[in-house]
Amino acid sequence: MTGDAPLLVADKLTRYYGARLGCRDVSLTLHPGEVLAIVGESGSGKSTLLGLLSTELAPSAGRVSYRMRDGEMRDLADLSEGERRLLLRTDWGFVRQHAEQGLRMAVSAGGNVGERLMAVGWRNYAGIREEAIDWLGRVEIQADRIDDDPRAFSGGMRQRLQIARNLVTRPRLVFMDEPTGGLDVSVQARLLDLIRSLVADLGLAVVIVTHDLAVARLLSHRIMVMKDGAVIEEGLTDQVLDDPREPYTQLLVSSVLAA
Amino acid sequence: MNAQTPTPQAESRQAEARQAETRQAKTPAGMPAITYNFAYLDEQTKRMIRRAILKAIAIPGYQVPFASREMPMPYGWGTGGVQVTAAILGPDDVLKVIDQGSDDTTNAVAIRGFFETTAGVATTTRTQDATIIQTRHRIPEGALQAGQVLVYQVPIPEPLRFLEPRETETRKLHGLADYGLMHVKLYEDIARHGHIATTYAYPVEVAGRYVMDPSPIPKFDNPKMDDSPALQLFGAGREKRIYAIPPHTKVVPLDFEDHPFRVQHFAKPCALCGAHGVYLDEVILDDRGGRMFVCSDTDYCNTRQAEGHTGEMSAPAPEAAE
Numbered sequence: 001m002t003g004d005a006p007l008l009v010a011d012k013l014t015r016y017y018g019a020r021l022g023c024r025d026v027s028l029t030l031h032p033g034e035v036l037a038i039v040g041e042s043g044s045g046k047s048t049l050l051g052l053l054s055t056e057l058a059p060s061a062g063r064v065s066y067r068m069r070d071g072e073m074r075d076l077a078d079l080s081e082g083e084r085r086l087l088l089r090t091d092w093g094f095v096r097q098h099a100e101q102g103l104r105m106a107v108s109a110g111g112n113v114g115e116r117l118m119a120v121g122w123r124n125y126a127g128i129r130e131e132a133i134d135w136l137g138r139v140e141i142q143a144d145r146i147d148d149d150p151r152a153f154s155g156g157m158r159q160r161l162q163i164a165r166n167l168v169t170r171p172r173l174v175f176m177d178e179p180t181g182g183l184d185v186s187v188q189a190r191l192l193d194l195i196r197s198l199v200a201d202l203g204l205a206v207v208i209v210t211h212d213l214a215v216a217r218l219l220s221h222r223i224m225v226m227k228d229g230a231v232i233e234e235g236l237t238d239q240v241l242d243d244p245r246e247p248y249t250q251l252l253v254s255s256v257l258a259a
Numbered sequence: 260m261n262a263q264t265p266t267p268q269a270e271s272r273q274a275e276a277r278q279a280e281t282r283q284a285k286t287p288a289g290m291p292a293i294t295y296n297f298a299y300l301d302e303q304t305k306r307m308i309r310r311a312i313l314k315a316i317a318i319p320g321y322q323v324p325f326a327s328r329e330m331p332m333p334y335g336w337g338t339g340g341v342q343v344t345a346a347i348l349g350p351d352d353v354l355k356v357i358d359q360g361s362d363d364t365t366n367a368v369a370i371r372g373f374f375e376t377t378a379g380v381a382t383t384t385r386t387q388d389a390t391i392i393q394t395r396h397r398i399p400e401g402a403l404q405a406g407q408v409l410v411y412q413v414p415i416p417e418p419l420r421f422l423e424p425r426e427t428e429t430r431k432l433h434g435l436a437d438y439g440l441m442h443v444k445l446y447e448d449i450a451r452h453g454h455i456a457t458t459y460a461y462p463v464e465v466a467g468r469y470v471m472d473p474s475p476i477p478k479f480d481n482p483k484m485d486d487s488p489a490l491q492l493f494g495a496g497r498e499k500r501i502y503a504i505p506p507h508t509k510v511v512p513l514d515f516e517d518h519p520f521r522v523q524h525f526a527k528p529c530a531l532c533g534a535h536g537v538y539l540d541e542v543i544l545d546d547r548g549g550r551m552f553v554c555s556d557t558d559y560c561n562t563r564q565a566e567g568h569t570g571e572m573s574a575p576a577p578e579a580a581e
Contacts, residue, residue: 081431081434081435082435082437085435085437104443107443107447108447108450108451110446110450111443111446111447111450114443114446115439115440115443116439118439118442118443118446119437119439119440120439123442123514123515123516124515124516124517125446125449125515125516125517125518126517128446129450146450147450147451
């Protein structure tokens with residue numbers, strides 16, 4: 001991985017929902033191993049932007065390119081459906097706020113982790129199982145829970161399972177949409193520790209959407225602040241949060257409750 | 260709806276249907292005869308179904324949509340198979356109909372009678388004499404020959420249905436040959452039961468491309484689909500799909516390297532004809548645990564008995580009593 005070549009480049013992404021604006025003219029560059037936080041209040045266009053970057057939404061204007069594993073920079077709009085799906089389940093991950101949307105709730109934990117492996121051609125049961133147990137261990141889920149449904153898991157465990165399911169194919173880029181939303185603070189703290197160490201160990205590039213500035217500060221290298229569908233401020237996380245220039249960013253930062 | 264008292268309309272419809280049959284066989288004097296088009300369906304419908312069949316044969320294992328018609332029987336009773344049979348039936352064909360291997364159960368008798376009435380074709384129970392065999396949930400034990408056509412009745416043609424409820428999505432998955440989900444199901448079987456517990460409707464890959472539901476035949480019959488000299492057609496009436504396996508096509512059950520596909524094995528041979536390596540039905544004999552296992556394929560069993568084969572419970576053997 002050369003640090004110089006960008007992994008993901010977005011150019012003037014714009015998305016309208018009918019006449020209503022989702023997000024406008026967002027450009028960004030993400031390098032391998034870099035963690036980018038997108039913050040802003042509800043309705044500011046964070047999730048729309050994440051949807052556009054991850055090809056779940058089609059942009060009204062603008063484009064996204066990605067450096068494939070073979071090193072070639074491809075415009076994501078030009079990928080065939082098959083290539084796009086392969087990318088989504090091998091080189092990318094998507095951790096959702098609600099684990100029920102990112103997991104198969106009626107399938108055991110092992111099946112959830114193994115699904116991507118089977119989708120890329122693994123046909124050895126023992127091998128799939130071994131890999132699943134390894135990944136459950138990495139996200140601090142005991143091996144004897146491998147045959148339990150996620151329905152029997154707590155919120156924090158579901159979220160960790162979702163992370164294992166995404167990371168099992170060694171992706172280079174992971175999208176996270178409020179991964180700690182709805183969890184109580186002690187569980188949040190452990191999950192954040194886990195994400196931080198996995199990101200560092202695996203050299204993952206991450207785009208994380210959050211409204212929690214503390215999460216952004218803990219995980220991200222860079223930060224983008226969105227308001228009304230546009231990016232109003234961006235820079236190094238510490239710099240932006242310690243010395244916000246825009247009035248709106250100042251408001252956001254000053255709104256954080258001191259514990 | 261009240262099941263006890265049929266509505267007057269239903270009663271008169273039934274009466275009409277009964278009359279229609281008698282009229283076909285013997286028209287009473289002074290009454291106009293009802294004549295069916297050959298094999299019930301009109302010619303345009305048959306053409307439409309034949310086009311679907313041709314497409315299905317051209318793309319083995321691919322589910323071809325077709326404009327399934329209302330048939331004079333409820334969905335789930337073989338409306339798909341009946342339409343396929345009606346579309347390919349000719350006056351010289353000899354038809355055999357089996358229901359779970361048996362020639363003499365309700366579904367088989369009714370469909371055989373239906374085509375005797377509406378097409379006047381010859382029918383048989385002997386597998387090797389038939390040119391078309393319509394089947395519900397079994398493949399005959401005896402090897403099929405080139406020129407024979409096996410027509411399956413299919414309730415749910417989509418093998419991915421219980422994993423992915425959206426038809427739009429399953430079609431995409433088929434289009435992209437994205438079948439990882441199928442293995443998730445098999446994985447779950449092994450994780451829960453220690454082996455692949457799917458025993459019927461066991462998914463197969465056809466001609467190295469499409470994953471297909473072989474209809475609810477026991478997985479025991481799966482190997483018979485592979486490289487069969489007979490043409491295999493599948494009709495799903497309610498779901499409006501037709502698919503096919505052309506003769507001599509590779510049909511491979513899905514499995515794992517370390518949990519390979521295996522068929523059921525029976526500890527004892529057929530109690531009536533002594534056949535080994537055939538699919539057996541369990542028959543409960545009394546309320547004290549008495550049971551026997553007999554061939555599910557009645558024609559195969561009868562043929563063997565006629566040839567003098569006997570099993571442990573064969574009736575007339577004089578010294579067989581205890």
